[in-house]
Amino acid sequence: MVQKIKAVIIKPNHIPEPIYIDNDLMALNRAVNIDANGNPHSDFMPFEIVEIKDNINIISSPNGQDRSLPVTRTIGRYSKFYGIIYIVKMQGLDLVSMDDREAIDYCIKFLDETVPLERLGLPSIDYGDDSDNNHDMPLSGRLEITCDDW
Numbered sequence: 001m002v003q004k005i006k007a008v009i010i011k012p013n014h015i016p017e018p019i020y021i022d023n024d025l026m027a028l029n030r031a032v033n034i035d036a037n038g039n040p041h042s043d044f045m046p047f048e049i050v051e052i053k054d055n056i057n058i059i060s061s062p063n064g065q066d067r068s069l070p071v072t073r074t075i076g077r078y079s080k081f082y083g084i085i086y087i088v089k090m091q092g093l094d095l096v097s098m099d100d101r102e103a104i105d106y107c108i109k110f111l112d113e114t115v116p117l118e119r120l121g122l123p124s125i126d127y128g129d130d131s132d133n134n135h136d137m138p139l140s141g142r143l144e145i146t147c148d149d150w
Helices: 026-033 100-109
Strands: 004-010 016-021 048-051 057-058 069-076 078-082 085-091 095-096 143-146
Touching: 004 095, 004 100, 016 026, 016 100, 026 048, 026 057, 026 085, 048 085, 057 078
Parallel strands: none
Antiparallel strands: 004 016, 004 085, 048 057, 048 143, 057 085, 069 078, 085 095
């Protein structure tokens, strides 16, 4: 197994940057499972994995809004990601290293705090007018990973 993989990290109020991380999904869970001060959260919570496309996924803090974490990125009109987020490449539940081109491409795509779906190569989704105030429509399917999934 490869010890380190290339991914992209995005911290609140920072620009995305390529980074090498341990090839360990549980360590990644601990990295995003933080409180409002950026410290490790005392309770284990399943983190979220959202596939963007082509095995590229966003891993984000669990319960970010409830923990008062800052919004790091909004994708489309409704999908908000809080705290520290990672953009990783996966095959199934295995982390795979991005190549340099992919890492730079996703750094550029996530440069702005609001990322249009079209920038990610996804179709724009129109959920109608905002009169229903439903701002929690998912990017696509969100997947919660727990220890039982291993």
